[in-house]
Amino acid sequence: METPGGQFNDLQYRLARRILDDARWRELAPGARLAEQQLAALCRVSRSPVRSALRLLAAHGFVEQQPNRGFFLKHGGWTLDPGDLAILMSDGEALYRRILSDRFAGVLPDTLTTSDLQRRYATSRASIARVMSYMRAEGLIEPREGHGWQFRPALTSRESYDASYRFRLLIEPAAFHEPAFAPDMTVLGRLMRAHRYLLEGRIATASYTLLYDVDAVFHESIAAWSGNIFLQRSVREQNRVRRLTEYEFYADRARMRESTWEHLAILEAVAHADHARASDLMSRHIAASWGLSPAFPDAGD
Numbered sequence: 001m002e003t004p005g006g007q008f009n010d011l012q013y014r015l016a017r018r019i020l021d022d023a024r025w026r027e028l029a030p031g032a033r034l035a036e037q038q039l040a041a042l043c044r045v046s047r048s049p050v051r052s053a054l055r056l057l058a059a060h061g062f063v064e065q066q067p068n069r070g071f072f073l074k075h076g077g078w079t080l081d082p083g084d085l086a087i088l089m090s091d092g093e094a095l096y097r098r099i100l101s102d103r104f105a106g107v108l109p110d111t112l113t114t115s116d117l118q119r120r121y122a123t124s125r126a127s128i129a130r131v132m133s134y135m136r137a138e139g140l141i142e143p144r145e146g147h148g149w150q151f152r153p154a155l156t157s158r159e160s161y162d163a164s165y166r167f168r169l170l171i172e173p174a175a176f177h178e179p180a181f182a183p184d185m186t187v188l189g190r191l192m193r194a195h196r197y198l199l200e201g202r203i204a205t206a207s208y209t210l211l212y213d214v215d216a217v218f219h220e221s222i223a224a225w226s227g228n229i230f231l232q233r234s235v236r237e238q239n240r241v242r243r244l245t246e247y248e249f250y251a252d253r254a255r256m257r258e259s260t261w262e263h264l265a266i267l268e269a270v271a272h273a274d275h276a277r278a279s280d281l282m283s284r285h286i287a288a289s290w291g292l293s294p295a296f297p298d299a300g301d
Helices: 010-025 036-043 047-059 082-087 092-104 114-121 125-137 158-171 173-177 185-202 208-225 229-241 243-249 253-271 275-290
Strands: 063-066 070-073 141-143 149-151
Touching: 010 036, 010 047, 010 082, 010 125, 036 047, 047 063, 047 070, 082 208, 092 114, 092 125, 092 243, 114 125, 125 141, 158 173, 158 229, 158 275, 173 208, 173 229, 173 275, 185 208, 185 253, 208 229, 208 243, 208 253, 229 243, 253 275
Parallel strands: none
Antiparallel strands: 063 070, 141 149
16 A cells, blocks of 8 residues: 555555566557556566556556556557656655765765665655665665665776676677577567667657666576576676666766667677677677776775
8 A cells, every 4th residue: 555645665666667667578559458467466466566556657647547447558668668757756856866876976875774864865754765665666775674775786886897897798798609599589679679769869868767777688688598597697687786887877878879779789680690790799889888987986086
């Protein structure tokens, strides 16, 4: 059930993200019915929290609730930008960006409480709670045992950042040379359409969340196609720890456009079964991103 004041809790935000991601990646059309029982099975929860998550999506304009009929998508496919959930009313998005920026700059410690954040940002407890719920849904923080929050591991130093990119250069281009490499053609088609959608003028307005989601699924899908479970797990972990750092890049939409073109070229090479070219393009792509690293707070003057 919703919390007092019409707010939603972190479970409902996580379920809303899961429902939205599923609808987007399956490219559901506007007007598609979202069946509570099917979504409950997908999310492995009961129908009650799913219903609350659908109401959250209705409050944000993603779905429409029709009396005695259920919930239906108002928009479909790649127009479903999960970043719209980050607005969170009033000053929610600005607060969210400030917290991420301060964490990257080393201003915020590994652990903190809602009261700490409330004092630092001079805002209401309700505003902090909304943003913390959203950040947990994105996998950036997790609740501490007892009370408070803990940031999940991230690349917040030059040393960890460089080590991450050296590791990625070792494993990601190698995925295409694995003996069992075989793309899922359905996923490949969806990824190509997602990248073309962004390149059709949407990069300038797409949220950080949507850009990250497309990027993460691109890299994790290629790792999955390798057929090597260890490579797949490694890429998934790299995506998780680099999320905070990647957000530092997303204000540079010119680079985002270049990166999206690089992804699409790799996908087209895979579609033509040119795995050697795909591997080479992946090496160049990772090296280009590495070369545009942000200024870390421990780097000195």
